[in-house]
Amino acid sequence: MSLTHLSNMTSRRSAGDSQSLDGTWRAILDPYGIGHAALVAGYQNDAKPEHPGHRVEYDFDTSREIEVPGDWNTQYPELLYFEGSVWYRRIITVDADEDPSRRSFIHFGAANHTTRVYLDGEELATHVGGFGDFAVEVTGRLAAGDHSLVVMVNNRRERDRIPAMMSDWWNFGGLTRSVELVTTPASFLRDAWLTMAPDGRIVGGVTLDGTDAETVTVSLPDTDLSIAVDASPGEEARFVLADADAAQVAERWNPGAPVLHNVEYRATSDTVVDQVGFRTVRVDGTTIVVNDSPTFLKGISIHGEGPSGGRRAHGDADAKELLGWAVDLGANFVRLAHYQHDEAMVREADRRGLLAWTELPVYWGIDFGNEATLANGLDQADELVIRDRSRASVILWSAANETMASEDRNTFLTSIVKRFRELDSTRLVTAALFTMPSDDSQVHVEDELGEVIDVIGINQYFGWYYGSRESIADARYTSKFTKPIVFSEMGGGAKFGHHGSDEQIWTEEFQQAIYEQQIEMVKNQTECGGLSPWILKDFRTPMRTLPGIQDGYNRKGLVSEEGERKLAFGTLQSFYNSL
Numbered sequence: 213m214s215l216t217h218l219s220n221m222t223s224r225r226s227a228g229d230s231q232s233l234d235g236t237w238r239a240i241l242d243p244y245g246i247g248h249a250a251l252v253a254g255y256q257n258d259a260k261p262e263h264p265g266h267r268v269e270y271d272f273d274t275s276r277e278i279e280v281p282g283d284w285n286t287q288y289p290e291l292l293y294f295e296g297s298v299w300y301r302r303i304i305t306v307d308a309d310e311d312p313s314r315r316s317f318i319h320f321g322a323a324n325h326t327t328r329v330y331l332d333g334e335e336l337a338t339h340v341g342g343f344g345d346f347a348v349e350v351t352g353r354l355a356a357g358d359h360s361l362v363v364m365v366n367n368r369r370e371r372d373r374i375p376a377m378m379s380d381w382w383n384f385g386g387l388t389r390s391v392e393l394v395t396t397p398a399s400f401l402r403d404a405w406l407t408m409a410p411d412g413r414i415v416g417g418v419t420l421d422g423t424d425a426e427t428v429t430v431s432l433p434d435t436d437l438s439i440a441v442d443a444s445p446g447e448e449a450r451f452v453l454a455d456a457d458a459a460q461v462a463e464r465w466n467p468g469a470p471v472l473h474n475v476e477y478r479a480t481s482d483t484v485v486d487q488v489g490f491r492t493v494r495v496d497g498t499t500i501v502v503n504d505s506p507t508f509l510k511g512i513s514i515h516g517e518g519p520s521g522g523r524r525a526h527g528d529a530d531a532k533e534l535l536g537w538a539v540d541l542g543a544n545f546v547r548l549a550h551y552q553h554d555e556a557m558v559r560e561a562d563r564r565g566l567l568a569w570t571e572l573p574v575y576w577g578i579d580f581g582n583e584a585t586l587a588n589g590l591d592q593a594d595e596l597v598i599r600d601r602s603r604a605s606v607i608l609w610s611a612a613n614e615t616m617a618s619e620d621r622n623t624f625l626t627s628i629v630k631r632f633r634e635l636d637s638t639r640l641v642t643a644a645l646f647t648m649p650s651d652d653s654q655v656h657v658e659d660e661l662g663e664v665i666d667v668i669g670i671n672q673y674f675g676w677y678y679g680s681r682e683s684i685a686d687a688r689y690t691s692k693f694t695k696p697i698v699f700s701e702m703g704g705g706a707k708f709g710h711h712g713s714d715e716q717i718w719t720e721e722f723q724q725a726i727y728e729q730q731i732e733m734v735k736n737q738t739e740c741g742g743l744s745p746w747i748l749k750d751f752r753t754p755m756r757t758l759p760g761i762q763d764g765y766n767r768k769g770l771v772s773e774e775g776e777r778k779l780a781f782g783t784l785q786s787f788y789n790s791l
């Protein structure tokens with residue numbers, strides 16, 4: 213069906229070729245999943261009674277209002293735990309008949325998890341995956357007048373999905389990111405990207421969507437740099453700038469000192485612009501090297517939850533606030549866990565000079581032997597990389613978090629890693645591995661996945677889930693791979709404002725003491741490329757029920773769910789500022 217990827221949405225927006233469909237929509241709850249066959253006419257038809265005796269047993273016009281973007285869980289108390297289908301409806305009013313020289317798409321920033329899109333009763337596409345962006349072509353369907361856009365979103369967890377049945381985060385459902393109607397010329401640049409390879413060459417690609425071959429001019433208006441790329445429709449044309457051209461881009465993007473350059477991609481009838489930073493990233497033994505400087509990742513993990521209200525994050529304002537906290541912490545690196553975050557996050561990271569790890573939701577309990585699951589994992593990899601491969605901030609693609617080693621797992625994740633590298637060979641690939649220490653606090657990583665990734669992510673909870681606090685500082689992590697180890701998680705829980713002895717669990721003092729010892733441990737490692745403790749902010753999860761303490765939140769945040777700083781924030785901040 214007509215599902216596609218459109219990169220460079222920010223360019224379409226600033227050119228005025230995007231009409232926001234955000235705002236108040238109508239919604240019908242469908243816990244039994246009967247909407248398609250609702251009595252008389254399925255919800256997709258947005259039916260109205262045609263005569264006084266006509267029985268239509270639903271009415272979008274008088275159904276509940278729901279805000280888009282937004283999870284449904286935090287909009288109505290009774291939807292907090294809702295898992296099932298919700299049908300969204302929005303009327304699109306079109307003033308003038310479509311310009312036959314243009315095409316139209318509806319772009320969804322994300323919808324969790326399975327989405328079926330209908331326009332005027334006709335089913336157009338189904339998308340599977342809760343965090344990737346996607347577009348549906350509607351060219352020729354929007355004559356002047358009103359059109360009913362109905363979108364069914366179902367967030368039921370399924371064994372063969374990514375993520376699968378269990379995750380330590382809230383299963384926020386709905387149209388969680390912006391929806392917009394985008395128009396393009398008939399022949400347009402579906403994708404255009406530019407980035408710097410580890411050897412300092414500038415590489416990129418353009419994909420035309422249309423009927424004829426065209427020459428695409430790629431230029432950096434601030435320099436003399438301009439090259440012509442021959443592109444055939446539907447095929448990505450990749451290019452490499454000559455060294456002399458690349459040398460004109462003297463100013464690199466650096467962590468903490470970001471420099472962004474304007475880029476223009478001009479095809480016959482379509483132009484896309486972007487702001488792109490240029491930096492190199494590679495590993496040298498157990499060290500991560502950015503722009504030829506060994507760079508220690510002073511990081512923090514972040515969930516896609518807004519700075520307050522325990523809701524799904526979306527858009528620029530949330531990104532600014534969340535990443536502002538990371539900058540205050542002294543971080544130069546963020547791990548955007550455990551799924552594809554809003555594009556606003558990596559764009560803001562580009563502007564702030566924060567390095568970023570971005571991740572697929574390949575999490576606990578994935579059905580690794582299932583071909584359909586792998587196919588969806590590859591689709592999700594495509595969505596992520598196609599959207600973000602021009603972002604200088606992004607240095608790491610993460611294939612997975614805490615997966616149990618098996619033949620099937622290795623095959624599955626090796627395929628994902630391969631796909632990452634096909635789409636973008638300029639960045640590093642990682643995965644957060646699951647480890648358990650031996651009695652003497654030594655961990656030697658031998659997980660075979662270490663062969664195929666560049667950076668070994670290690671989640672470890674010394675002093676919280678295992679190990680005495682006294683033993684933390686002496687813990688040693690090594691691997692058989694001679695690659696950088698990044699502590700992708702570490703930490704412990706505390707309820708903001710709960711004070712007492714550092715021996716008393718859930719106090720801020722207890723959490724702070726874990727951080728103090730973990731920092732000693734990190735200082736003593738030799739193969740350590742950095743850390744991203746768990747986690748910036750307390751986040752909702754149904755797994756954490758302790759009354760009065762957790763109340764549905766994972767309390768490992770350095771700040772509370774309302775942004776109040778716990779003691780450990782200062783502890784980590786002092787460490788980062790001392791480096």
Ligand code: GCB
Nearest residue numbers: 380613614671701746766768
């Ligand atoms: C982990 C998971 C993360 C959890 C965290 C915890 O290892 O990767 O998703 O939230 O531990 O708090 O237990």
